[in-house]
Amino acid sequence: MFFGISHLVLPCSDLEKATQLWRDVIGFSAARSGEGYVDIDTGSAMLRLLQVPKVESQTSLRLQVADVAQAYQSLLAAGSTSRYPPMRTPELEEMACVGDADGHAIVLWRALTEDEWGFVPELPKQGEWTADAEELLQRLLAHVPAFFRMLARRKTTRVIEQLAQEARSPVTREWVIKGYITASAKVTRFRLVEPLRTEGIDPDDYRAEFDYE
Known part of the structure; x- marks a missing residue:
């Protein structure tokens, strides 16, 4: 029955002035106009600027x-x-x-962005982690661009915990390193070399993880 919202109506006392604001200053395009109105295409919804004698409410x-x-x-x-x-x-x-x-x-x-939050989000962990393992993963994740970090945090934590669970072990630094590498697509793992070296970890010690399919 209902197809969604087609327009948002914005009453204005000066149609020309309102059109200039939304079209010329804000940068949206005028899609259609008629007697007493101009439709502004905002890219997500149509904004109808409607001329009225007096704006009664804002x-x-x-x-x-x-x-x-x-x-x-x-x-x-x-x-x-x-x-x-x-x-x-x-x-x-x-x-x-x-x-x-x-x-x-x-x-x-x-x-x-996460870099602007002023705090480091907790890992979505469920199993038992050693303190140094958690701290290491947080430092390694800091090298991931902020836009992708939340997704990387979830995926990497899950892979690390799976590895530790299969070994019937708490999550240690070793599982963090292995999971950090294998959670990434093989084609992009070269980007992990520098963060690992920054933490004093030799990537050559983990060739099996870098080659893991």
């Missing part, structure tokens, strides 16, 4: 951006008013907010 829209501070300054330079400057939130996001000419709130946000 709304809030969240825009995901690559650089919160830069987007914030661009909107201020275009005449928007500051609600609050860039800030980090407990939800591990960076956010800022401006108000447009009609008082609608435009929230600018992006997710923080």
Whole structure:
């Protein structure tokens, strides 16, 4: 019966000014226009700017951006008013907010990368680990690009625990090293050489793991 949301309607007292903001400053394209409205293609939903005699109530829209501070300054330079400057939130996001000419709130946000969190997430471990084994894996994972680190953390921890379980052993440094290597695709294992050497580990001692299919 329902096909999804086709438009979000944003009432505005000056259609031309609102169109300039969303099209020329923010950079979205005008997809369609008619008597008293302009449809703005945001890439994820259509925003209908609707001319009204008076804006009776304000709304809030969240825009995901690559650089919160830069987007914030661009909107201020275009005449928007500051609600609050860039800030980090407990939800591990960076956010800022401006108000447009009609008082609608435009929230600018992006997710923080792990390198910006200010803490190291715990390993999703289930078995018994020695303290030095856990510390070693955390240091090795720090070499993984932040965008891929969460996935690498889950997969590598799982592989390490499987190896230790098969040997009926707690997770030690040795299982961490072997699992760290074999959890990676063979074609990319060359990237592990430098992190291992940084930890004083000779990759040549683990040729079997590097060659593991």
